[in-house]
Amino acid sequence: xxxxxxxxxxSHETNAFSPIRTEIRHFQERGAIEGQGLLEVFGGTKTPxxxxxxxxxxxGAELLPTMSYSAVPSGLVAHEAHVQMRDRLVDxxxxxxxxxxxxxxxxxxxxxxxxxxxxxxxxxxxxEAVGPGVPVVSTLDYHGNxxxxxxxxxxxxxGYNTYPHIDGYERALEAAEFAVGMLDGxxxxxxxxxxxxxxxGVVPARTGWGPIKxxxxxxxxxxxxxxxxxxxxxxxxxxxxxxxAGLAFIATTQDDRxxxxxxxVDLAKTSWDIRHEFVTPMLKPVxxxxxxxxxxxxxxxxxxxxxxxxxxxxxxxTEVLKALLDLGAKGAVVITIPDPEAVGEAYRVGVGGTxxxxxxxxxxxxxxxxxxxxxxxxxxxDGRFVHYGPMSTGMVSHVGRTAVVVSGGVEIILxxxxxxxxxxxxxxxxxxxxxxxxxxxxxSAVHYRASYxxxxxxxxxxxxxGLASPNLSRFQFNHIRRPVFPIDEI
Ligand SMILES: [Zn+2]
Numbered sequence: 001x002x003x004x005x006x007x008x009x010x011s012h013e014t015n016a017f018s019p020i021r022t023e024i025r026h027f028q029e030r031g032a033i034e035g036q037g038l039l040e041v042f043g044g045t046k047t048p049x050x051x052x053x054x055x056x057x058x059x060g061a062e063l064l065p066t067m068s069y070s071a072v073p074s075g076l077v078a079h080e081a082h083v084q085m086r087d088r089l090v091d092x093x094x095x096x097x098x099x100x101x102x103x104x105x106x107x108x109x110x111x112x113x114x115x116x117x118x119x120x121x122x123x124x125x126x127x128e129a130v131g132p133g134v135p136v137v138s139t140l141d142y143h144g145n146x147x148x149x150x151x152x153x154x155x156x157x158x159g160y161n162t163y164p165h166i167d168g169y170e171r172a173l174e175a176a177e178f179a180v181g182m183l184d185g186x187x188x189x190x191x192x193x194x195x196x197x198x199x200x201g202v203v204p205a206r207t208g209w210g211p212i213k214x215x216x217x218x219x220x221x222x223x224x225x226x227x228x229x230x231x232x233x234x235x236x237x238x239x240x241x242x243x244x245a246g247l248a249f250i251a252t253t254q255d256d257r258x259x260x261x262x263x264x265v266d267l268a269k270t271s272w273d274i275r276h277e278f279v280t281p282m283l284k285p286v287x288x289x290x291x292x293x294x295x296x297x298x299x300x301x302x303x304x305x306x307x308x309x310x311x312x313x314x315x316x317x318t319e320v321l322k323a324l325l326d327l328g329a330k331g332a333v334v335i336t337i338p339d340p341e342a343v344g345e346a347y348r349v350g351v352g353g354t355x356x357x358x359x360x361x362x363x364x365x366x367x368x369x370x371x372x373x374x375x376x377x378x379x380x381x382d383g384r385f386v387h388y389g390p391m392s393t394g395m396v397s398h399v400g401r402t403a404v405v406v407s408g409g410v411e412i413i414l415x416x417x418x419x420x421x422x423x424x425x426x427x428x429x430x431x432x433x434x435x436x437x438x439x440x441x442x443x444s445a446v447h448y449r450a451s452y453x454x455x456x457x458x459x460x461x462x463x464x465x466g467l468a469s470p471n472l473s474r475f476q477f478n479h480i481r482r483p484v485f486p487i488d489e490i
Pocket of ligand 1: 141142143
C-alpha cells in the first residue's frame with residue numbers, strides 16, 4: 001500500500017522589539033502558497049519542503065501539500081493571522097483524510113500577540129487533527145526557542161545544524177526517514193529538552209565558530225552512540241523575549257529517557273562553562289569604514305549585523321551609509337536598503353536621472369536618521385532573482401522594484417521590500433559583482449557568510465544600532481527568564 005504523507009510550512013522568526021506588527025499580508029507578500037503550488041515551488045529546491053518532496057518520491061509515497069506561509073522576521077504576529085494560518089494548515093491536514101505521517105517545516109521562534117509559543121499551539125492543533133498514533137515530525141530553524149510543549153507533542157523535532165542555514169533539506173530527509181522508522185516499528189523515540197540559562201545574540205552563536213562549534217561537535221559524537229537518534233543544538237532567538245528563549249538541547253533516543261537526559265544535561269553544563277566565549281569583537285560604523293578604506297584590497301565585508309532584517313531589524317539603517325558618504329569611500333556598495341519612497345523617486349527620474357532624496361531610516365527611529373543622497377540612477381529592476389548560492393538554492397526572491405543609485409564612490413541598492421541579502425545574486429542581478437568591490441556593506445548577521453566568506457578578503461562586524469544587535473545591553477527585556485547570561489552577566 002502506498003503510504004500517504006501530508007506536509008505544510010509556517011515560518012516566522014519574531015523579534016518582540018520590532019514595532020512592525022506582522023499581519024497576514026506580510027506572509028502573502030513573500031508568496032503564500034496553497035495546495036499543489038507547494039510541489040511546484042519547492043520541488044527540486046534545497047529547502048525543508050523540498051526535502052520532503054524528494055524523500056516521498058524516493059520511497060514511492062504520496063505527499064499531500066497543504067500550504068506554506070513564511071514572512072521576513074518582524075514584530076509580534078497578529079493573533080488573527082496566526083489563527084488563519086494554523087487553521088488553514090490543520091484544515092488541509094484534515095482534508096487529506098487518513099495519513100500515515102505529518103511532515104512539517106516550522107520555525108520555532110514565532111510569537112503571536114497572545115501566544116508566546118506559536119509552534120506549540122500549531123503542533124497541539126495538528127495533533128488533535130490526526131490523533132495520537134500518527135507520527136508528527138517537524139524541521140525547526142536553528143533559532144527556534146524550544147518549549148516543553150513542542151517536545152511533548154511532536155514525535156521528532158529536527159533542528160538545523162547550521163547557521164548560516166544550509167541544511168534544511170537534509171534535516172527534512174532525516175525527519176521523514178525517522179517518521180518511516182516509526183511506521184515500520186523500528187523507531188520508538190523519546191526526547192528530552194534542556195535549556196541552560198544562556199541566551200546569546202545571534203552573531204556570536206554562528207555554528208562555524210567558537211562555542212556553538214564545540215557544542216555541535218559534542219552533539220555529533222553523541223549521535224554516533226548506539227540508541228541515540230538525534231541530538232539538536234539550538235541557538236535560540238533571544239529577541240523573541242519569551243520565557244524560554246535562548247540555547248536549548250534536544251536529545252532523541254531509542255526509548256531511553258535516562259540517556260537522553262544525560263546527553264542534554266552534559267551539553268547544557270558545557271554551554272554554561274564556555275558561556276563567556278559568546279562575545280564578538282565589533283567596530284563602530286565610522287571606525288569600520290575607515291578600516292575598510294585603509295585596506296590594501298577588497299572586498300572588505302562590513303556586516304551591519306544589528307540591522308539584519310533576518311533578525312527582525314528594519315534593514316533601512318543608515319549609519320554605515322552615512323559614514324561611507326561622509327568619508328568619501330570609493331568602490332563601496334550597500335546591499336541593500338528597503339525604501340519604497342526612494343525607489344519611487346528613482347523610477348520617477350529614470351535611468352541616468354539625477355537622484356536627490358532622503359534614503360533609509362524611515363521604518364522606525366531605532367536605525368539612524370534618513371540620509372540625504374545625491375547621485376545618479378544607474379539601474380532599475382523588477383527585483384526578482386534566483387538564489388544560486390548555498391542558502392535556499394533554487395528559490396526565487398522577489399524584493400519589489402529595485403534601483404541602483406550611485407553617489408561618488410558609493411553605490412546603493414534600494415528595494416521596495418525588506419529582505420536579507422544572503423545571496424550575492426541580490427547584487428549581481430542588478431549588475432553589481434560584489435567580488436569586484438572594495439567595500440561591501442551587508443545587512444545580515446551571519447547568513448551572508450555562506451556566500452561571502454569565499455570572496456571576502458576580510459569580514460568586519462559593525463556595532464551599529466539595530467533590533468538584531470548582539471549587544472544585548474541595548475534592549476529592555478520583559479519576559480525572558482532571569483537571571484540569564486549575558487543579559488545578567490551571571
Ligand atoms: Zn534562523
